Amino acid sequence: MDGAHQDSTAGTANGLPSVPMQRFRAVSGPARAAALLIPAATVGNALITVSDWRDYLVVHAYRAGTATVADLRAADTFALWVSIPQVVLYAAAGAVFLLWLWRARCNAELYGPRTAQRRARGWVIGGWFAPIANLWLPHQVVTDIWRASAPRSPAPRGPVTAWWALFVADTLLSRSMGHYYLAKKVTESSLRHAAALSTVCATLDLAAAVLIVVLLTRITAWQNRRHTPATG
Known part of the structure; x- marks a missing residue:
């Protein structure tokens, strides 16, 4: 059951049923x-960037007569081998992060009135998949968890805002790369442009990954310190 501690109950002397309290x-x-998984996915993204530059350099060498068809095929094989694990890592990292976020949000409700959380629980997960609204809903959710979990109030929101700005920039640029690939004929010039965009995305992704790991580690430490395990 979510790895949570057992429910605590508040009984009454007159024999009425006990009322379950929300669990930590x-x-x-x-x-x-x-x-662990978020940095691993970031390394995978860096390998994608390496693959993009390799594609460009091999095509450039092929046009210059210094590479062969076998080199082109080897570049394609390398791209395939790095892209498949990348998808798996991102899916795993996303699933584990959402599990953590859900539990952290439930715990945040223990530290104050539910109205302190601006969004209902369903938006903890759904906010990431809502078109357009996913540009701000997850930021609100994480900000409210951060604010509720912090031992001192008000907690500085700068780290959460910095992470979200990097994440959104990376997401929008990655989407533009996808549209670019679909709209443009693949040429040596387009491969060079795509590799340059991929490098920027990898840099943003790395910075966002470092910040979110710092945030989730700090929130986890705050919540663990505020929780007093039941005895007996």
Whole structure:
């Protein structure tokens, strides 16, 4: 059951049924997994960038007469071998992060009135998949969890805003790369342009990954310190 501790109950002396209290959800396990998988996915993204530059350089060499068809095929094979694990890593990192985020949000409700959270629980997951609204809803969710979990109030929101700005910039640029590939005829020039965009995306992705690992680690530590395990 979400790795949570057992429900605590508030009984009454007159024999009325006890009222279950909301449980603290264990966040350390998902946080550790996310802290491993997110950097791994970032390394995978860097390998995609290496593959993009390799494609350009091999095509450039082929046009100059210094590379063969076998070299072109080898570049295609390398791109395939790095892209498949990349998809798997991103899916795994995303799933573990959302699990952590859900539990952290449930715990955040223990530290204050539910109205302190601007969005209903469903938006913790759904906000990432809502068209257009996913440009700000996840930021609100993480900001509210950060604010509720912090031992001191108000907590500085700069780290959350910096992470989100990097993440959105990376996402929008990655989407523009996809449109570019679909709209443009693949040429040596387009491959060079795509590799340059890929390099920028990899840099943004790395910076965003570092910040989100810092954020989730800090929120996890805050929540663990504020939680007093039940005894007996």
